[in-house]
Amino acid sequence: MPDNAQRSYKVIGTRPIRHDGVDKVTGRAKYGADVMLTGLLAGAVLRSPHAHARIRSIDTSAAEALPGVRAVATARDLPDQGSRMVELGEGSVNMRHLSANVLAHDKVLYKGHAVAAVAADNIHIAQEALKLIRVDYEPLPPVMTVTEAMRAGAPLLNDDVVTQPAGNAEALAESKPSNVAKHFLFEKGNLDEGFARAKHVVEREFHLATVHQGYIEPHNATALWHADGKVSVWMSTQGSFTARQQTAELLRIPVSDVKVTPMEIGGGFGGKISVYLPPVAAILSRKTGRPVKIVMDRAAVFEATGPTPGGVIRVKLGADESGKLVAADAWLAYEAGAYPGSPVGAGCMCIFACYDIPNARVEGFDVCVNKPRTNAYRAPGSTQAAFAVETVVDEICQRLKLDPLEFRLKNASSEGTRRVDGPVFSRVGLVETLQAIGNSEHYKSPPGGPNRGRGMASGFWFNVGLKSSVTATIGCDGKVALVEGSPDIGGTRTSIAMQFAETLGIPVEDVHPAVADTDSVGYTDVTGGSRVTFSTGIAAVEAARDLERQLVSRAAELWNVPADQVCYTNGVMTAPGHKATFKELVAELHETGEPLVGRGTSGKANQAGAFATHLVDVEVDPETGKVQILRYTAAQDVGTAIHPSYVEGQIQGGVGQGIGWALNEEYWYDDRGSMRNATFLDYRLPTCYDLPMIEPILVEVPDPSHPYGVRGVGEVPICPPPAAIAIAIAQAAGVRMTELPMAPHKVMAAILAKSRPGNGQPH
Amino acid sequence: MAVVYLPKALQMFSGGNSPVVARGKTVREVFEDLDQQYPGIRDRLFAGSSIQPGLMLAVGSRMGARLLDSVDEDDEIHILPAIGGG
Numbered sequence: 123m124p125d126n127a128q129r130s131y132k133v134i135g136t137r138p139i140r141h142d143g144v145d146k147v148t149g150r151a152k153y154g155a156d157v158m159l160t161g162l163l164a165g166a167v168l169r170s171p172h173a174h175a176r177i178r179s180i181d182t183s184a185a186e187a188l189p190g191v192r193a194v195a196t197a198r199d200l201p202d203q204g205s206r207m208v209e210l211g212e213g214s215v216n217m218r219h220l221s222a223n224v225l226a227h228d229k230v231l232y233k234g235h236a237v238a239a240v241a242a243d244n245i246h247i248a249q250e251a252l253k254l255i256r257v258d259y260e261p262l263p264p265v266m267t268v269t270e271a272m273r274a275g276a277p278l279l280n281d282d283v284v285t286q287p288a289g290n291a292e293a294l295a296e297s298k299p300s301n302v303a304k305h306f307l308f309e310k311g312n313l314d315e316g317f318a319r320a321k322h323v324v325e326r327e328f329h330l331a332t333v334h335q336g337y338i339e340p341h342n343a344t345a346l347w348h349a350d351g352k353v354s355v356w357m358s359t360q361g362s363f364t365a366r367q368q369t370a371e372l373l374r375i376p377v378s379d380v381k382v383t384p385m386e387i388g389g390g391f392g393g394k395i396s397v398y399l400p401p402v403a404a405i406l407s408r409k410t411g412r413p414v415k416i417v418m419d420r421a422a423v424f425e426a427t428g429p430t431p432g433g434v435i436r437v438k439l440g441a442d443e444s445g446k447l448v449a450a451d452a453w454l455a456y457e458a459g460a461y462p463g464s465p466v467g468a469g470c471m472c473i474f475a476c477y478d479i480p481n482a483r484v485e486g487f488d489v490c491v492n493k494p495r496t497n498a499y500r501a502p503g504s505t506q507a508a509f510a511v512e513t514v515v516d517e518i519c520q521r522l523k524l525d526p527l528e529f530r531l532k533n534a535s536s537e538g539t540r541r542v543d544g545p546v547f548s549r550v551g552l553v554e555t556l557q558a559i560g561n562s563e564h565y566k567s568p569p570g571g572p573n574r575g576r577g578m579a580s581g582f583w584f585n586v587g588l589k590s591s592v593t594a595t596i597g598c599d600g601k602v603a604l605v606e607g608s609p610d611i612g613g614t615r616t617s618i619a620m621q622f623a624e625t626l627g628i629p630v631e632d633v634h635p636a637v638a639d640t641d642s643v644g645y646t647d648v649t650g651g652s653r654v655t656f657s658t659g660i661a662a663v664e665a666a667r668d669l670e671r672q673l674v675s676r677a678a679e680l681w682n683v684p685a686d687q688v689c690y691t692n693g694v695m696t697a698p699g700h701k702a703t704f705k706e707l708v709a710e711l712h713e714t715g716e717p718l719v720g721r722g723t724s725g726k727a728n729q730a731g732a733f734a735t736h737l738v739d740v741e742v743d744p745e746t747g748k749v750q751i752l753r754y755t756a757a758q759d760v761g762t763a764i765h766p767s768y769v770e771g772q773i774q775g776g777v778g779q780g781i782g783w784a785l786n787e788e789y790w791y792d793d794r795g796s797m798r799n800a801t802f803l804d805y806r807l808p809t810c811y812d813l814p815m816i817e818p819i820l821v822e823v824p825d826p827s828h829p830y831g832v833r834g835v836g837e838v839p840i841c842p843p844p845a846a847i848a849i850a851i852a853q854a855a856g857v858r859m860t861e862l863p864m865a866p867h868k869v870m871a872a873i874l875a876k877s878r879p880g881n882g883q884p885h
Numbered sequence: 886m887a888v889v890y891l892p893k894a895l896q897m898f899s900g901g902n903s904p905v906v907a908r909g910k911t912v913r914e915v916f917e918d919l920d921q922q923y924p925g926i927r928d929r930l931f932a933g934s935s936i937q938p939g940l941m942l943a944v945g946s947r948m949g950a951r952l953l954d955s956v957d958e959d960d961e962i963h964i965l966p967a968i969g970g971g
Contacts, residue, residue, distance in 0.1 A: 207932070207938040209935065209938065213938075213939070213967045213968075213969045214938030214939055214967070286939075287892075287893065287894035304939075304966075306966060307892075307893045309893075335971075390971075391971050392969070392970065392971025393971075395969070465968070465969065467965075467966030467967070467968060468966070468968040468969075470966075471965065471966070471968070497971075498969050498970060498971035499971050500971040501970075501971060502968070502969060502970065502971050543963070543965055544890045544943070544961070544963040544965070545943045545945070545946050545948070545961070545963050545965075546945065546946055546961070547946060548945075548946040584948060584968060584970075585970070586948070586949060586968070586970050587948075587949055588949070648970075650969070650970040650971055651969070651970020651971070652970060653970065726954075728947050728948050728949045728950075729948075730946065827947075836971075837970060837971055
């Protein structure tokens, strides 16, 4: 594929107004909480006050007797799942665990774990009824950190979880129950020989807090169990088809009996893929014969949906005298939460991905703790890994007195580099992001001033392909109805429509994109993994090509010329003696034949991965430890920027969230395992007072597996910020931060510790 | 011959060797040949006619490969943990 500088597009690379923009800014767009149906009941969920307890009994009789209460549900209303694993689009899930997460079976495994649910005439009655449900708990000691959970004799969360090396099913029968669900090991080269060659070795341990994606819209679901046994669900979700399958599997009804309508979505970032509410609302609807809506409050979102994991990472790097990395060793333990499934495997695969290192070893552990089951957060598992490895890289640079940019260029992964987990990179743009930062005005302007420092860090995320479907119908006026199955989180209606318009040679304003329910469009995987503009884009291109073939064939009939003499270019059809624009032709075809409907699917292509390099200037207040971000530049390999504004928006959003993760965000637990900051007042997201204008630099290295070179952009921008900021703090205040978040009290403690004699600060 | 990189947990079948080579025009055929060479390895990789839950395949740099995907001479096949995205 040629570089984008050599290609000329009419639509791609422009910045049209998003198709859904007016409805969203005027408040007319419909979100899950807006759903209103005749006879709608309000649902509410009773949640565990304990982080770890056995359920002896649940008595719902008093709640059921309360006037206005229509039904009460517990796990007894959910079908038995056995011990089956089910593939749910973006990975397989243990259905027993998923079911127990929706409504606790015999144990509660985190504070906020759903125990029972009520449907009532209004939310006030439902909430009163919750107070009347009597649950007899046997409290058990909570296990809140990976270190505690991995200790011999630690209280056990799940008696059906054994340590499973990837691919070794026999281990299930051989092992004892454990809090460690999985153990990963990747090796490359000869680690001992590598470290023997190293002149400079740095080894550090990092501690990471649990953080939430912080999407503004809470989870919600409205369900109606129809008299014919079919179930309709309206909800906020990143994936209507996986939500449909999860709901069907949890209810043990045919998947085609469930229809999910994805409403507009107020953020997800990986946290709106697992289902929590739809099966509960469906059961309540089955019991009452009426639709039931449940909307979480903020505390429930924090305490009972999937945050991204905390944990511990150890990294050891060795470099030779010339500054070439020769050996790398990492140990990662991530919190899975209540049930297995942390992204530690991905963390292991990402941790050294930015570097071409001949000898390396990475070991990872997926560890159950008494916190909500963790979920993805943009590039799941990679941000934590980047924080650890990039901090050690900077310390190596400091020891060797090497410029961090030169060091990274010397060691950067590029096409042909073999990752520690095995695969070899195809065309990737890490070097180009480093060069872009080196050429930036920011890089050439020193931060200046006292207590100021600068940090640079890189990050990697795979991006995925998966499956998408699109249909396109040409109307008699030449406008196109483009129907897709990807919930639109970041402007993808428009980025998909633009690829369709580019391919068919028509204005993007003439394409009307719509996100359809699961009965109205072909199977489409989640809006996640930075895949929609890539994969649903390919489907849209295929749909446009399908229509082009139909148009050529029909024009040949209409003009009575051989089809091979008909040519369609840039929205104009020509043949010897004939010429018509797209709209002129469509008007004629509408009068003379069958409808023009195109279809496109994708699923075979996969992405080459994305890299980003960030540069940040900070100022550290030596009296309080508060870190102020002064300037931030983010260079990212974006493949081809279909709509540059949305690409920039993804980068700015990812950086903003990364800054929050770096400086303030964490779940505060007391000694009973209870989260004490489950509100946006106490869980401190960054605001406009904390963030400067984030300057994106779009580096376009086209991905050869996409017809226009698209590369996913939504995840990798969250990877570098914590590391870059930690490095900047080290330069500003002379303290190496090895714990997230780097909140003022922690930075202050590090500054004070440095000033004490015999301190052990690594700097 | 495709070159198959085995994770540690599967190297017990190959006498500790990785990578190993196997014939086949598709990923499925390669694994079937692998099972002929190292009996039992197929059961560790497959659940019925699908890849074991929690695993992901890569052919060359192409992550998320499927069993019917074609395999060229000298292609590398990697068996990796499944990843999800945000």
